[in-house]
Amino acid sequence: MAIQREVGRANRYPEFLPTRLPAVIADRLGVSPDQVVVGSGATGVAMQILHTLAGPGSGWGSGWGSGFGPGSDSGSGSGSGSGSGFGSGSGSGSGSRFGSRSGFGSRSGSGSEMVLGMPTFDGYPIMAGMVGVDVVGVPLDKAGEQDLRAMSRAITSRTRLIVLCRPHNPTGTLIPERDLRRFLRTVPTHIPVILDEAYVEFLPAADRIDPRTLLSRHPNLLILRTFSKAYGLAGLRIGYALGNTALIPRVRRIQLPFGVPTFATAAVTACYAAEPELAVRVARITEERDSLREALRCTGINVPPSFANFLYLPGPRVATALRRAGIAAKAYADGSARIAVGDVDAGRAVLDAVRAVARTESR
Missing domain, CATH: 3.90.1150.10 (Aspartate Aminotransferase, domain 1)
Structure with missing residues (x-):
């Protein structure tokens, strides 16, 4: 019904740049509209992130996060961090039935790298190739979980982006909150981290993490969500990311004019009303x-x-x-x-x- 009411306005252009939909999402989650970027599904928003924050020539380099928080790494060398719990010891990725390290990764020669667990959502390697970012695929461990120790060790001076999935796609496994927080502390603050929560609605309440808490402690974090999964709106292509006000304006720089249809706001509002x-x-x-x-x-x-x-x-x-x-x-x-x-x-x-x-x- 919400979308049907918008059909009569189909001859009218939507907003030049979306403001109403970010406001609805922000109000629901208790964040500022300036912390929300919307796009064509989570995939579309992820593509915006790669273009603006990770791609060659994006201009997003070391130093932007140097003023954020105590103990932040300015970006030189590895982000493993002594005493972090992730920086030492051998990882469990080698020998995993979920893949060997030699089977993952792609090279564009750009010098920019994206670290992520593999296998993962197919879109990430594809999008990385489109923007010229090399994929550093870290095999899942023997339990089908993202190997956070190995991912931490994979961070180098060439790392421009890290992707975590919670729950993970395709295994469905879940990073415990304490492990997630520990890992995020090992990442230099100039390196953006996508936390892909496309399936967050399927988590028990006890396993969900308040995005406001994470964002307040990790200014380089971008939380990616979608209305395509639990809400069942895959065909409408509505996704969004939450982030710090230093990151979101950057991602919005390539926001497609007239790119968010008018009915998107009505559809999301109806979804929230039907919890x-x-x-x-x-x-x-x-x-x-x-x-x-x-x-x-x-x-x-x-x-x-x-x-x-x-x-x-x-x-x-x-x-x-x-x-x-x-x-x-x-x-x-x-x-x-x-x-x-x-x-x-x-x-x-x-x-x-x-x-x-x-x-x-x-x-």
């Missing part, structure tokens, strides 16, 4: 997710705990089995797959497909 319905929908999805995970583990597939609306199924023949069964899934080079959580019947179809693999391998 009870969202809670019911999320509860139904997470209940089916947990049930399906346990059933899959009984087949011998070591599915990691997921805090999103999908499950990651590691195994060399899983993706092939799902494809042959006519099940749409995201396939990975090692044969693993990520599946979206559907209804009970969809879950049964997945189980039937992977049981066939288990029977074949047991012979």
Whole structure:
């Protein structure tokens, strides 16, 4: 209904640059509108961040954050930090079934690097290539989690951006709050960090972190969110980032004029008004997710705990089995797959497909 009411105004241009939608989001989250940038889905906002803060010639270099907070690193050398808990010792990424270090990364020759856990959302390496940023992919650990120790060690003088996902895509695993805070303290403050929270609505309340607290303590942090997942508005392309007032104006420099449709504000306002319905929908999805995970583990597939609306199924023949069964899934080079959580019947179809693999391998 909210969008239908806007159809009659479809002949009119939206705002030249969006102000109403950032204000609605800011009011909901208790931040200033100056701390919000909106765009064409989380992917569109991420692209703005890469262009303005990480890409060659962006002009965003060492020193901008030197005045932020006590104990900040001005950017020389590694950001591992003595005594941080992440700067020493060996990481667990090597030998992980989620990939080897030699299998990740891309080189553009620009000298600018982006550090992130791999595998991850496919869009990040693609966007990095588009803006000429080299990808430093740090393999996930054996539990399918982002290896924060190894990521900290990967930070160099060439690092222009770090990406963390919470929950992680594609494994659904979650960085504990204490580990996240510890990691952020190891990052030099001139290096922006994207905290991708595309699936934050699927987290239990106890695992959510107030963005105001994080932003007040980490001025180089950008929290990325979307209305495409739990809210179900993927086709409307509405995403946003929260950040410090020193970062957000920079990201807004390439805001596309007339780029946010008029109905976006109405749609977001309606979503916020329907939070009870969202809670019911999320509860139904997470209940089916947990049930399906346990059933899959009984087949011998070591599915990691997921805090999103999908499950990651590691195994060399899983993706092939799902494809042959006519099940749409995201396939990975090692044969693993990520599946979206559907209804009970969809879950049964997945189980039937992977049981066939288990029977074949047991012979």
